[in-house]
């Protein structure tokens with residue numbers, strides 16, 4: 001089928017390449033001429049002019065936006081006057097699902113359909129395919145099925161779940177119509193909240209192993225006076241790249257995130273290129289807002305999110321206050337390394 005793509009960053013451009021490989025007719029728009037040209041060279045039709053791009057699409061149009069969440073409203077504002085009733089606008093970024101519900105309502109007044117798609121797979125999607133969580137009207141989502149089927153990894157990506165038989169469902173192919181507008185990004189938001197928790201668990205566990213030799217040099221833990229109990233228990237120089245490697249094979253905690261962890265540790269066991277200031281794009285925060293609204297406990301995800309804040313120095317004042325209180329009540333001085 002035909003697809004228009006707005007936003008040719010790594011995700012958008014790779015999705016177009018994957019769609020074209022399967023024979024879809026792709027039209028692309030970006031303000032960066034080189035990005036457009038790169039895809040024209042690969043067989044797309046493209047323009048750096050939005051109106052030309054929109055007019056080149058067959059009606060009813062399907063326009064997929066792959067732009068940062070913060071830019072979606074501005075793109076829609078420029079795009080909508082060029083569209084007509086019956087056209088479909090797809091947001092494949094990491095939008096907040098509350099925004100999807102609002103946008104779908106605004107576009108509905110004009111007869112334009114909105115579909116929200118949470119896309120997972122990042123820079124590996126071209127090769128592996130993209131896992132997609134979709135929100136929108138049944139008929140509209142069904143119309144886009146050929147595109148979703150192409151972009152998704154396919155049933156061969158994972159062994160079929162025990163008991164699954166017959167023709168593979170969309171979910172088994174790697175895409176799922178989760179519900180009405182907002183449902184796609186709602187599921188993707190929680191997916192990312194889980195991602196925070198898993199990442200933190202690997203990071204914490206491997207950090208414990210990383211300090212497994214503390215008994216060789218230290219008699220106290222860090223700068224504290226607390227004596228290191230039984231230094232003989234902490235005499236291990238654990239080879240972390242090798243541990244990550246062995247866990248990938250047959251262990252209970254194997255995963256794609258572990259594969260990527262093993263790859264990062266193999267490239268640089270001391271992770272010298274990183275300072276450890278961990279960013280967040282909002283999905284973890286939104287997951288917790290939903291958990292609070294629903295009254296559902298989410299201690300792992302909240303701890304993982306707050307660790308990211310701390311990693312960026314946002315705990316510094318609180319930490320100073322705790323030291324100040326220790327000094328006030330007990331005259332305890334901060335220990336210097």
Ligand SMILES: O=C(O)[C@H](O)[C@@H](O)[C@H](O)[C@H](O)COP(=O)(O)O
Nearest residue numbers: 120121122192279280281282283
């Ligand atoms: O599933 C994925 O492919 C990732 O989750 C992807 O969506 C992206 O890398 C995150 O947006 C990063 O999120 P943070 O910046 O919040 O870590």
